[in-house]
Amino acid sequence: MKKLISFSLGASLALGMSLTAFAADGNTNGPTGSTSAASSEVRADTALSDGVVRKVDRPSGMITIEHGALENVGMPPMTMAYKAKDETVLQQAKEGEKVKFRLENLNGTYTIMTLKKR
Ligand SMILES: [Cu+2]
Structure with missing residues (x-):
């Protein structure tokens, strides 16, 4: 029984982690999008x-x-x-x-x- 509990805990931890990883990955597109927006601002900042x-x-x-x-x-x-x-x-x-x-x-x-x- 103890093993089962620790297994399910581990499984939910792993699930939680992969969800977190997914969420973090999903967020990467946001910052990436604003990063490219920022770099176009940088380009504008050096525009002639x-x-x-x-x-x-x-x-x-x-x-x-x-x-x-x-x-x-x-x-x-x-x-x-x-x-x-x-x-x-x-x-x-x-x-x-x-x-x-x-x-x-x-x-x-x-x-x-x-x-x-x-
Ligand atoms: Cu002037």
Whole structure:
């Protein structure tokens, strides 16, 4: 009798575990779904926007870009001077050139993180 009880306990434990495993597996699709949603957000976070370089001011490290709406920094279409992240970005900017660029708000300073000719 004792054996029977321990067997049924074991069986229900095993059943419980497999149910748990099933539930966990079922949940995997949820997080997996939101993970891919999150990674598309990440992609959006590094997305490049179209713009046209209007002016490059080497001494101040500023690049004036005419651009459309920049969703990640909540900026409507405008022409505005932004800080180049570094010398590389500054060198890639040439007046009059159509570019793809990435603007980010770094501690309150709108900064061009990447810029390339398109
Ligand atoms: Cu602006």
